[in-house]
Amino acid sequence: MPKAYVFTRNGGPETEALVEREVPAPGPGELLVAVRAAGVNPVDWKLRSGFRRPGEGPPVFPAVFGSEVAGTVERVGPGVEGFEVGQAVFGTPRTGGYTEYTVLSAEVTALKPDGLSFAEAAVLPVAAATAYDGLQQLGPAGGSTLLITGAGGGVGVAAVQIARHMGVRVVGTAAADKKAFVESLGAVHVPSGPGVAERVRAAAPDGVDAVFDLVGGDTLKEVAELVTDRTRLISAGGKPLAVELGGAAVVRARNAAVFDEVARLAVGGALRTFVTGSYPLDRAAEALRAVESGHTQGKIVIEMG
Known part of the structure; x- marks a missing residue:
């Protein structure tokens, strides 16, 4: 079964684990994506520690880390238009990012430009x-x-x-x-x-x-x-x-149009992504510790094999 890096309760690094889980199924308006790269952000360890975004309920454990991914479309849910199986995309996952397969809402998913690698696209949504x-x-x-x-x-x-x-x-x-x-x-x-x-x-x-x-x-x-x-x-x-x-x-738009625009800036050279570190999924703990230390310069990604 596919693997995912999760936290099993609120707390510190001792709550983290690499587990196997079923491939999630996309619902109406959603896409199933095979993850190629996931961005690592401070909010990831903050959520593990108990932080909650405004209006957000308690997590369902085990909770998969990660708020931004890039990958390829595996399945298209009912009612989705503008996406096809096999397309390269990036966006905000609904079922975590440090995992081999995740679900994204089509509304917060954009097509990955050819001029960006999966790692570069994965660090744009947050x-x-x-x-x-x-x-x-x-x-x-x-x-x-x-x-x-x-x-x-x-x-x-x-x-x-x-x-x-x-x-x-x-x-x-x-x-x-x-x-x-x-x-x-x-x-x-x-x-x-x-x-x-x-x-x-x-x-x-x-x-x-x-x-x-x-x-x-x-x-x-x-x-x-x-x-x-x-x-x-x-x-x-x-x-x-x-x-x-x-x-x-700051008021977040949280839509694909913004992702399209930042991708355009990145492809055009106005926005450098500064991906400075890459880790495989089985070293997700190291990637998270690097960001949690507060001493990284640039963006850290987890790349799937």
Whole structure:
């Protein structure tokens, strides 16, 4: 039977296991996909630890890790149009990503362009799509200055690149050891940590026009003071706090049209995926530990044999 990497209860790494499970069946509006690659994200271990997305109920155990995949269509469920068996696709799985077969809703599935590998396509639905949605929400004008906190993380790296493609000047906060990397993306690097607002003022003496926060907490509180118009403040890192401060949470579109657009940017070279590590499914624990450590640069994927 196909294998899947799961967590059997909420907790730490001791709850994880590689198991066998039946091939899931696609229902109306769904696709069964043979997974070729799955992205590994911080939200994966956070869900294992007990985090819940707004409006989400408790998990059904064992729960398969993973929120983004790329693969080939194996079966098409009732009522699905625009997809055929054998097509290469990517999107957000309903039945986990660290597995050999999963089910996706056709509404959040896009065709994989020939110019992207399965690994490259697999890392677009979470970080890159969040970055794209946030920038569409802010709508920064060309020539304006945007502050991105957490510019060295997965969403931040994508946000910097897309914003620069839009002609926006970007100031990005990140750890000191990510300075060269953040600058290579075209952003002005500002070291993260206490006192970050003053360092941003020094780096952007004319001020910033908008803030895209990916950190939350004390960092968000500090940088919020940099924009007098709090409608120009959005956050994916501290959503309730952003609202308290007069800003807004990033609103996710969660549709195939966004996936198509970020794929177009990637194929065109405006968005580099930075896949820096690949693991087979039987080493999924190592892949997850690499991301959970918080020290990775770039994206980690699990690739099926």
